[in-house]
Structures are given as C-alpha cells and as structure tokens.
Amino acid sequence: MLQVQFIRENQEAVLTGLAKRNFANAESIVNQVITLDETRRATQVLLDNVLAESNKLSKEIGQLFKTGETQKANILKEKTGQLKAESKELSEKLTLENTKLQELLYQIPNIPHASVKAGKNEEDNEEIFTEGTVPDLGKNALPHWELAKKYDIIDFDLGAKITGAGFPVYKGKGAKLQRALISYFLDKNTAAGYTEVQVPHLINEASGLGTGQLPDKEGQMYHVTEDNLYLIPTAEVPITNLFRDELLKVTDLPISLTGYTPCFRREAGSYGAHVRGLNRLHQFDKVEIVRIEYPENSYKALDGMVEHIKQILRELKLPYRILRLCGGDTGFTSALTFDFELYSTAQNRWLEISSASNCETFQANRLKLRFKNKEGKSQLVHTLNGSSLALPRVLAGILENYQTDEGIKIPEVLVPYCGFDIIN
Template identity: 70%
Template sequence: MLQLKYLRENKNEALKALEKRNFKDSNLIDQLLELDEKRRKTQADLDQQLAEANSLAKEIGQLFKSGAADKAQVLKERSAALKVSSKELQDNLQEAENQLRSLRLQIPNIPKEIVPSGTSEEDNIETERAGEIPSLSEDALPHWELAKKYDLIDFELGSKITGAGFPVYKGKGARLQRALINYFLDKNTEAGYQETQVPHLVNELSGYGTGQLPDKEGQMYHVTGDDLYLIPTAEVPLTNIFRDEILEEKQLPICLTGYTPCFRREAGSYGSHVRGLNRLHQFDKVEIVRLETPERSEAALDEMVDHVRKILIELEIPYRILRLCGGDLGFTSALTYDFELFSTAQDKWLEISSVSTFEGFQSERLRLRYKAKDGSKKLVHTLNGSSLALPRVLAGILENCQTPEGIKIPKALVPYTGFDMIS
C-alpha cells in the first residue's frame, strides 16, 4: 500500500505517476484523504478525552482520600460520560480505519520514473536480446509433440487424474524437471541466496501482505474449509516470513531462494499459446526474494536481473529482456523486467521470468520495517524474481535443442541429468 503521509503531501505527483498505469480515479484518492482527515480528527478527540479521563481518575482518588465525596461524585458522573463518548469515538475510529484500508487496497503502486507509458504488452520496451536462435529442420516439432514422441510428459493422463493444465512428467522428462530445479537452486545458493523450504498453503493475511489479495483472489485456489490458499508463487510465503517484523539494519540484505509448486486458476482458452507447457494450473518454480534498504534496492534489482541473465547464458538459451510498461505492470510492482526465451519450433517468445522491485509497497501492507542506524524506523524494500519458472524453460530446451538424433541436453545440465541426450 502507498503510505498515507505520501499521498497527503504528494497527491498531484501520485496521480500523475499513476497515469502510466491508466489509473485516473482521483475521486478515490480524494475520498481516501477526506476519510483520513476524519480519522485523524477522531483520533485527536479520543486522545483528548482519554487524557481527561485519566486526569479525572487521579482527581477523584484524591477527593475521596480528603473526604470530599460529594465533589468526587460530580467528577465520577463526568468520568462516566467520558467513558461512553470515548467508546463511541473508538468505534468510529475503528470503522474509519477499516474503510481506509479498503480504499488503500484499491490503489496500485507508483511506477518508477523509467517505466514506460502504455496500455498492454505491446508497449513494453525490449532492453536486451542475446543468444543464437538455432536453425531447425522443416520437420521440427513443438514441445508437446516431442514430449509424446519421447514419452517425457503425458498431458492426457494429467487431464484424467485432475484436469487440463496438470501434466504428468515421466522418465527422462521427470529427471530433466528435477535436474532444472536442483540446478536453479544451486546457482541461487552460490550467488548468496539462502535456500528455504516453505508451506505451499498460506492464510488470508499472507495473501494480503504480498498483494495477491484482494487483487488476484479469482486466480488462486481457495481451500474453503480451512480458509487457506494454494500459493501462486513462493514469493508469498517467503516474503511473509517477515510480516509484522522490525529488523535491524545490520540484518539487511536478506536473500532467500525456494522451490515450490505453484497453483493458478487462470482463465481457460484455446490455441497454441496455451498448448502443452505454455500455460498450466500447476507448475514448478524456483524463486529468489530480497529484502533491502531503500538505498540499495535499485542496485539489488540490477543484480537480480544479471543473475537470471547468467543462468540463461549458461543454459545456451536465446533470450530477450523487456521493461514492462505501466499498463502491463503488476499491481504491486514499481518496476518489472520480463525475460523471454525464443521458441524456435513455435516461432514466438515465451515469458520465463519476471524480476520486480516493489520498493516499500509490500512492506506497508506487511508492516515490515527496519531500525536504521539513526534509530528511525523505515520501510524495507522488497524484491523478487523467478529463477526460474520451469515449464517454458523445459519447453524451450526440448524445442531448441532437438536434433535428428534426439534432444541434446545443455552442458550445464548434464551433471544433474546424468545423460546428455534424449533419444
């Protein structure tokens, strides 16, 4: 959430910045600021009444001790009236705070200055392209056909067991999947990220903390009997480890990595863009999360982007990096870079990673702060990235590495797979 103090002092600046997201609801912010003014006045009145009540309590005690019971009784009546009115003010304050939170949850993060304006993915800016796109034979196959040919992934069996979007990995397909997970975790831990295993279900507070609720509740699987949510990404439990915490500056940065399955109830559609591994309801992903001071967060984002870049270079995958425009930016993000690999067999780019900084937006929701060296309490800056999402990486390897003899495994993965060819 955006801080109220920021919105009070920078309303016009905030509205101008939010235009990059095509957010132009100035009435919402006016309503929020008006309610905030009412809340602060209510708080001031309540503080005054509570102070008066405390003063009266002391005076009443002294009057009883001195034998002035009549005077004490008059003050007791005033004290009783204050108790009633202060209870009403407390109720009004709680209602105002609930309404404020509801309004604040509707306002997205402020995009950073370098975020381009735009309305959709068509307006994203390509910042880098690297890697050699292989030349495949005319009879090259898309990954779903390769998976069937070499008995690596069974999409129909997954549909039988669960439904569309839940594939079953088999034999060398399962081994390649496990190899990628271990490879990504090893690369991340070598770079200083602490491996962390987290629950695959989270409570409602965790969903609100990182911004999946109320923005994406329709995309999350909800276990209604226990009011828990299957995680859409490891970002949610990893970041919520620090909800309601006040850290010491010397603890920062905190760098974590974790492997989890991810679950997403994305709207179904048809066509090659959702075939095979292109879009799933359950998939595996290795995530990286960082907690930084505001002064270090920009450099940290660059380091995360460079980290993912090095992995893709080592895997010999042709890739490009996009800086997302305001219209394609996630609700909580201040700046996001997407990585895409080129699928030669499908002749298109496939997103395989997003690396984002949220600055203090998530921390305001999480009530996550750190105590600076000067003693002040400041919002921690949070960042996260896919390092990496497996389905499309695996699809890219199958398609781009196919040869007449079979699928050649990238050299970096051979120590993890135990084989260098699928045939």
C-alpha cells in the same frame, strides 16, 4: 500498499503514476483516501481529548475522596461515565474509519518507477536487451507438446484424467530433466549468495494480504475454504512473509533467499492455441529468489538479480530477451519489472520465463516489515523478487531449441544433473 502520508504529500505524483497504469477511478479513490484520512485524524484528536479529560477527572475524583468531598467526587463520576460512553462511541467510529481507509488503500497499486513508460498492455513493453542465437531447425521442427508425446516424456492427457487440463504428468527422462533444472537453479542461486529455504505451499489470509495477492488476485488463487487457506501462486509469497511483523536490525540487511515450490494458479479464462502444452499451466514448478534490501541499495540489487538470471540463460544457451514492462503491464505490487522471454523456435514466438521486480516499500508497508536505520529510527525496507527460473517454458524452450534428427540434446551444463545427454 502506499502510505497515507505519502499519498497526502504527493497527490499529484501519485495520480501521474496511476495514470501510467491506466488505473480506473484513480482521482476518485485518492480523494476518498485523503478525505477519510482527514476525518480519521479528526476523530483521533477528539478521542485523545476525551481520554485525556477522563484521566484528569479520575485523578481529581481520587483526591476528592481522600479529602472527604464525596458529593463533589460523585458529580465528577457521573461526568466520567458520560466521557466513557463518548470515548467508546469515538473508538468504534475510529475503528470503522480505519477499516474503510485500509480497504481503499488495498485497491491502489504501486506507483511505477520513473523509468516505466505509460502503456496499456504487453504490446507497449520496451525491449532493452537481446542475447543468444536462434537455431535454424528447419521446416520440420516440432512444438514441445508433440516432442513430449513422441518421446513419451510428458503426458498431458494423463494429467487431465487425474486432475484436469493444465496439470501435466512428467515421465522418465522428462521427470529427470525437470528435477535436474530445479537442482541446477538452486545450486546457481546458492552459489550466488542466496540462502535456500523450504516453505509451506499453502498460506493464510494474512500472508496473501502481506505480499499483495489479496484482495487483488483472490480469484486467481485456489482457496481451501474450510480452513481459509490458499495454495501459493509463487514462492515469493511464503518466503517474503517469513519477515512479516518483523523489526530487523541494520546488520540483518541485505537478506537474500531462494526456494523451490510448486505454484498453483487458476488462470481463469485462459484458452486457445497460445496456452497449449507447457505454455500455460494451473500447476507448475518454479525456483524463486527474494531480497530484503536497504532502500538506497534496492535498484542496484535489482540490476544484480537481472545479471544473475542472464548468466543462467547464457549457460543454458537459450536465446532470450529482456523487456521493461510498461505501466499497464506492471504487476500490482511492483514499481519496476523486467521480464525475461526466451525464443521458441518451433512456435515462432517469445515465451515469458522470468520476472524480476522491485516492490520498493509497497509490500513492506503491508507486511509491517521494518528495520532500525543507523540513526535508530524505524524505516520500511524494500522487497524484491524474481523467477530463477519458472520451469515449464524453460523446459519447453530446451525441448524445442535442442531438438535434432537423433533426438533432443541436453544442454551441456545440465548433463551432470541429468545423467544423460540426449532424449531419444
């Protein structure tokens, strides 16, 4: 969430940034924020003056009773009663104005970093890096959903029977390969200095608001209405919320955490051939990395996250590319996002497998997550998150790009985790 003071002092820059995102009604909402903030501050001044006058009169009343001037004291008591009623009215007005202001601020996405270009959608994203060799599989290469059926390692129909479409069942070597990837990703992350955590798979409303999933993505999350809890769309949410309402010491930073969780997304309206098999799921596994950083170090940390993900993909020997997302495709909370995509040879297209994002102070402001800087002043941290990695499309890429006439070979780095080197 953007700070009101920042919006007030940088109105033109805010509108320019929101224009990069094609954010509708930006000028109207920003003007409403500024106007409501002025009204709110004026109400606060009136309330402070009334309370100050009331406190002053209370002291005078005490002195008058001590000196026996009861009549004068009672006259002032009537006035303090009026002031009390006035302060109550002003307090209620201020609460309402604060609530309306908060609701407006919740609607405004983060301002893109200066390097982010304007754009409408994924077609306007910038490719900034490509690495790896796309294998020549020949004309008989199969997509992963056919390979999964051929080798009986993933059953999409059985998942649909149990739950519905988008909830696959992993079987035999497919389940072992899935587990191997999770362990491998976690080991790579912890070796790089990330501390592993296991977190709840459901969150409360405050957690969803803290990291920006609510109210922006409310319709995309599964909601347990009776308990007002939400199934997590990503481990970023519970991991980052570990620090909600915290005032960290300067020596606590930086904080680097990693965790594995299943992720749940309704993905309403997702249909068609492009979502077949593992391409788009309602439940999937993901290993996440999260960093809490000094503001001046956060973009160096983002570069480090990108290099870390690169190294994992190099070891898996999967062809991939990196995109800098345009304004229109950048997530609500992010200032800058790099997407990783691997090339699916059998499908002849790129599949997103990771995003690494710097949210700057946007989430921290919602979370009330601060640290005391070297001068002893309270300051918002920067929060960053990245997939390292999302499993479904990585698994799809391995199945498709490693297929041979003898079976599906296992990437060398995963063989110790799997206990086998081929699926046949």
